[in-house]
Structures are given as structure tokens and as C-alpha cells.
Amino acid sequence: MDFRKAVELISKSESILLTCHDKPDGDACGCIVALCEALGALGKNVKPLLLSPVPGWYEFLFSKKAPVLGEDIQLGELIAGGLGEFDVIVIVDTNSTNQLPKFDEYLKQADVPVLVIDHHVTADGLGDVELSDSTAAATGLIVLDLLKYAGWPMTERIAEALFVATATDTGWFQFSNTDSRVHRACAELIDAGVKPTQIYDNLYHNFSHSRFKLMAAMLGTMELHLGGVYAVMHVTQQDFERTGASRSDTENLINECNRIGTVKASALFTGLKDGRVRCSLRSRSDIEVNRIAGKFGGGGHKMAAGTFLPGPLDNAKQLIMAEMKKQL
Ligand SMILES: [Mn+2]
Structure with a gap:
């Protein structure tokens, strides 16, 4: 220093x-x-x-x-x-x-x-x-x-x-x-x-109605994998259009799934206009999500990281799932 x-x-x-x-x-x-x-x-x-x-x-x-x-x-x-x-x-x-x-x-x-x-x-x-x-x-x-x-x-x-x-x-x-x-x-x-x-x-008590609707849409997509340890959610361009929310409205929404006791890692996939997928990753365990993000050119901390992936959503989800399995 x-x-x-x-x-x-x-x-x-x-x-x-x-x-x-x-x-x-x-x-x-x-x-x-x-x-x-x-x-x-x-x-x-x-x-x-x-x-x-x-x-x-x-x-x-x-x-x-x-x-x-x-x-x-x-x-x-x-x-x-x-x-x-x-x-x-x-x-x-x-x-x-x-x-x-x-x-x-x-x-x-x-x-x-x-x-x-x-x-x-x-x-x-x-x-x-x-x-x-x-x-x-x-x-x-x-x-x-x-x-x-x-x-x-x-x-x-x-x-x-x-x-x-x-x-x-x-x-x-x-x-x-x-x-x-x-x-x-x-x-x-x-x-x-x-x-x-x-x-x-x-x-935290300052959501716009459109941001709240985006969160509701995101929560509706949640799936648990790997025995309940890994939570996956997504939001699409259509969700942004329908709710009127903006891309920045996704900040921190990923943490919502941590309310589920079994979840140790989570991923939020955001479909972008250019066809790529933004992936945000969070860990509540010794899973090092920056190592996963790093494989795809992204970065961050052990507990919070992110990267861009090629679309479509399912492809992006599979890429991260494979890395998540390796860490578990
Ligand atoms: Mn910081």
C-alpha cells in the first residue's frame, strides 16, 4: 500500500x-x-x-x-x-x-x-x-x-x-x-x-414498481440444481420491455435466492440486446465464483463475480453449470 x-x-x-x-x-x-x-x-x-x-x-x-x-x-x-x-x-x-x-x-x-x-x-x-x-x-x-x-x-x-x-x-x-x-x-x-x-x-425501501415487477419475473424463473445447492435465475429483454425496468435494476436481485437455506451459489443470467448473456455469480460458501467467471474472461471476488457469455440463455447456463459442477 x-x-x-x-x-x-x-x-x-x-x-x-x-x-x-x-x-x-x-x-x-x-x-x-x-x-x-x-x-x-x-x-x-x-x-x-x-x-x-x-x-x-x-x-x-x-x-x-x-x-x-x-x-x-x-x-x-x-x-x-x-x-x-x-x-x-x-x-x-x-x-x-x-x-x-x-x-x-x-x-x-x-x-x-x-x-x-x-x-x-x-x-x-x-x-x-x-x-x-x-x-x-x-x-x-x-x-x-x-x-x-x-x-x-x-x-x-x-x-x-x-x-x-x-x-x-x-x-x-x-x-x-x-x-x-x-x-x-x-x-x-x-x-x-x-x-x-x-x-x-x-x-432498500426505494424500489420503483417496474423494478419490483422485474424481481417478480426473475424469481419466477428460479431453478435449483445440484441437490438444491446451486440456484439459477434469468431475466430476458422481454422482461425489461414488459416491466419497464432498466438493466441497472438487476443489481442485488441475485441475492434474493439466498433466502433458501440450501443455496450455496447462485447465478443470474441477463439476456442482452446484442445477443450475449451477462452472468452474475454469488457464493455463500467456499465455491470461488471469480474462478468460474475468470474462465470466460470475467472477474470479481470469491463471493461475487460476473462475466459475459455467448447466448442464447440455455447455452450460457450450460457453460456455467459445467464449471459449477467441477467446483462442487
Ligand atoms: Mn467494490
Whole structure:
């Protein structure tokens, strides 16, 4: 962990571009918001850039909408300096080229140092300086450590963003990555003004009707395999069209099947418009789902991983089933 190098790099930079993986989750959004606030307070010119839209239930974190690559700014404009010229690029919650669609092309041609802050095991070494800690339950915990190391002031907004980062990456303190470091950090963040109940309502009691209908459709597809240990669910393009839900509405829905006592691993297959299938994998046991995802070019953690597969759905399901059998 090289906090000193990271602080030096930030200190000598005036203009900072901040991004995270596509399909941003609570950890990615929380880290973006926390760093925007913290670095903005230092007088830096910080520009967040997202690679896909923020799911509705994380919008409360953002004081103003962050631009989305491909929607608010095109790759060509970004390369031409449309968002500005930057002294450093900060990437949070990923170190994988395949989680930075289009942005990887900007990165390739940008002659600017890169700081990566990440907790994933899968790493492409994108950073000139890397704060990488795979023992951290969330990247938010590394950002918190960086803030404390640097002596940058904590505010209520920063605390809230880092709490969301940590709470969501631990499934609201349910997953096995929930260790004492998580609880100590969250205690500090509560002391800094976080209201957990309010955040819980914002995050989990905030479904749109269309998202709820998508969840109902998904639950209707659930099948148990391998003696009840492996749960498989899917959603199709038609489900999105019929319910009016968007792709980001699938976040966390996979965890619903963990309510079944026998389930130790689960997969959610999402049919995409281009014919491919997005596969999300979760484990509640020693099954290492990142190894399964890795076989198909994906990545993630032991407990949560994902990959893209060739369609149709049945083909994608068979590919994962074969790997799941090997691990069991
Ligand atoms: Mn994360």
C-alpha cells in the first residue's frame, strides 16, 4: 500500500479525472462522491466521469449529475479534451480494462499518471500508483484510510458516501467480508454524521414498481440444481420491455435466492440486446465464483463475480453449470 505516493500524486495535481467501473455499484458511486468532495475541498478541479448511468437508488449521493461517457460526452470529445486536460486520472473499484469500456481507449492514449484504488483480486496493473487491498471489504474502506493518512477533512457528505460504499459491498453487513474493520469504519462514519436508517430506506425501501415487477419475473424463473445447492435465475429483454425496468435494476436481485437455506451459489443470467448473456455469480460458501467467471474472461471476488457469455440463455447456463459442477 503506497499512501505516500498517492498523496504526492494528488498534491501536485490541479486537475483530476475520476472514474470507476461500468454499471457502477454502491461502492463505486460512494468512492466517486467521497473523492469528489474531499479533493474539491482541497481546491482541486475534480471531474467525475461515469461509464454507465447511476442506478436510481444511488442518485441521492450525487449533489449534481455526473456525466456519462457515451451519453453526455462521446469518446472522441473526451480524447479531444472536451472534459478538460488532466494531471492525474483516478480509477476506483476496478483495475480491469474490461470493466472500463471505451474509457480504456482514452486511457491508452492519455499521457497522464494513473492512480488506482481498488480491492479486487483481478488486476491488470492500470495504475502508476496503486492502492490495492484485497482484504478490504469495499474500496470505500481504502478511500477512508487514504483520507485519514492524508489528513483531509471528513464531512457528513463524505461519511455518507463511504458508508454507502461499505454497506452495499457487504450486503448491508451480511456477507462474509463483513469483518471488524467494516464495523469500526462504519462506527467512525456514524460518528461523523451518517444516519444508517435513512440510508437503508434510500437504498432498500426505494424500489420503483417496474423494478419490483422485474424481481417478480426473475424469481419466477428460479431453478435449483445440484441437490438444491446451486440456484439459477434469468431475466430476458422481454422482461425489461414488459416491466419497464432498466438493466441497472438487476443489481442485488441475485441475492434474493439466498433466502433458501440450501443455496450455496447462485447465478443470474441477463439476456442482452446484442445477443450475449451477462452472468452474475454469488457464493455463500467456499465455491470461488471469480474462478468460474475468470474462465470466460470475467472477474470479481470469491463471493461475487460476473462475466459475459455467448447466448442464447440455455447455452450460457450450460457453460456455467459445467464449471459449477467441477467446483462442487
Ligand atoms: Mn467494490
